[in-house]
Each structure stands twice: as C-alpha cells, then as structure tokens.
Amino acid sequence: MSATDDFISHALQQAEYALLNVRNLTDMVRAPLTLRRGVAQRAKARLKLLEVIVRRLVLLLALSLRLAPVRPRAPGPATPLPPAASPRLPAGRRRLSIAP
Numbered sequence: 001m002s003a004t005d006d007f008i009s010h011a012l013q014q015a016e017y018a019l020l021n022v023r024n025l026t027d028m029v030r031a032p033l034t035l036r037r038g039v040a041q042r043a044k045a046r047l048k049l050l051e052v053i054v055r056r057l058v059l060l061l062a063l064s065l066r067l068a069p070v071r072p073r074a075p076g077p078a079t080p081l082p083p084a085a086s087p088r089l090p091a092g093r094r095r096l097s098i099a100p
Contacts, residue, residue, distance in 0.1 A: 004064050022046050
C-alpha cells in the first residue's frame with residue numbers, strides 16, 4: 001500500500017469512529033423516540049462535518065486512480081435534422097437585436 005492509501009484508509013476508519021461517537025452522543029443505541037434540540041443540533045452539525053470529510057476523501061481516492069487514455073471514436077455519418085426542428089423562427093416571432 002502506498003502512503004496515500006494508508007492515509008485514506010486511516011481517515012475513513014477515523015470517520016467511522018466519529019460516526020459511532022455521534023451515535024453514542026444521541027444515545028441511538030437504545031433507539032429513543034425524541035431528541036433534545038441541543039443534542040439534535042450538535043449531532044446534525046457533526047454529521048455534516050463528517051459528510052464533508054468523507055466526500056473529500058472520496059475525491060482524493062478518485063484523483064489517485066490511473067485510467068487508460070480514451071481512444072477517440074470513429075466519425076460516423078452526420079444525421080440530418082428532422083423537418084420539424086428547423087432553425088428558423090416560428091411565424092410571428094421577431095429576432096431580438098441588442099444594438100440599434
């Protein structure tokens with residue numbers, strides 16, 4: 001494993017521990033029906049922070065991928081526009097001009 005892989009796996013493990021910490025903070029182990037407002041706000045703030053951290057870790061993981069170059073497609077025959085999709089303006093419409 002490279003240093004980047006070690007960093008990402010350690011960071012994801014720490015994010016998992018933080019998620020367990022939020023679960024314990026809200027006492028979700030016992031599945032309460034309601035939460036106090038302060039506890040709910042604190043838990044929501046920590047979950048948003050964790051979401052940002054995990055999104056950034058996924059981005060780092062995606063940036064470390066090595067992809068093969070894409071081969072260009074062979075040019076195909078140009079498809080003509082259908083007669084209903086003509087580029088002309090419909091009757092009764094005027095072209096707007098910016099300059100007088």
